[in-house]
Amino acid sequence: xxxxxWNPWHGCHPFSAGCRNCFMRRADLRHGRNPDEITxxxxxxxxxxxxxxxxxxxxxxxxxxxVCFNSDFFLEDADAWRxxxxxxxxxxxxxRFLIPTxxxxxxRDCLPPDxxxxxxxxxxxxxxxxxxxxxxxxxxxxxxxCQHRLIFAxxxxxxxxxxxx
Numbered sequence: 320x321x322x323x324x325w326n327p328w329h330g331c332h333p334f335s336a337g338c339r340n341c342f343m344r345r346a347d348l349r350h351g352r353n354p355d356e357i358t359x360x361x362x363x364x365x366x367x368x369x370x371x372x373x374x375x376x377x378x379x380x381x382x383x384x385x386v387c388f389n390s391d392f393f394l395e396d397a398d399a400w401r402x403x404x405x406x407x408x409x410x411x412x413x414x415r416f417l418i419p420t421x422x423x424x425x426x427r428d429c430l431p432p433d434x435x436x437x438x439x440x441x442x443x444x445x446x447x448x449x450x451x452x453x454x455x456x457x458x459x460x461x462x463x464x465c466q467h468r469l470i471f472a473x474x475x476x477x478x479x480x481x482x483x484x
Contacts, residue, residue: 324389329357330354343374380414403474408440415440416441420444438466441466445471
């Protein structure tokens with residue numbers, strides 16, 4: 320399976336302690352770009368729908384697309400663009416989309432009207448960096464309708480204690 324990055328928008332605002340050492344912020348600052356400036360991609364917003372000269376998909380069927388690794392799909396600043404991104408994903412059920420987020424509290428309000436119990440080609444991942452974040456986000460994550468869930472335990476900012484039950 321081919322893994323392709325799809326960043327329909329760029330930029331983010333720190334949300335939690337896990338954002339402290341964000342790779343995107345460091346890269347933007349190193350290149351003189353403001354990481355807090357949220358911009359819609361001019362050339363790659365519709366990447367999953369682009370075709371080659373021969374008419375075949377640039378993103379081949381069976382690929383996985385990692386969505387918004389340079390932002391957060393559920394970032395408030397992207398509300399105006401998100402429905403169009405959902406529409407693009409809806410048109411490519413032959414591609415798997417992986418959407419990571421720390422903003423789990425926004426998912427329910429940002430899902431498309433026909434989401435129901437989730438789309439089979441979409442996986443949502445929640446990122447947790449501390450036990451407190453895990454408790455808060457995972458309890459809410461379990462209430463979100465979704466067919467495929469993942470947990471990113473990164474960056475781990477403390478020693479974790481596993482307590483049964």
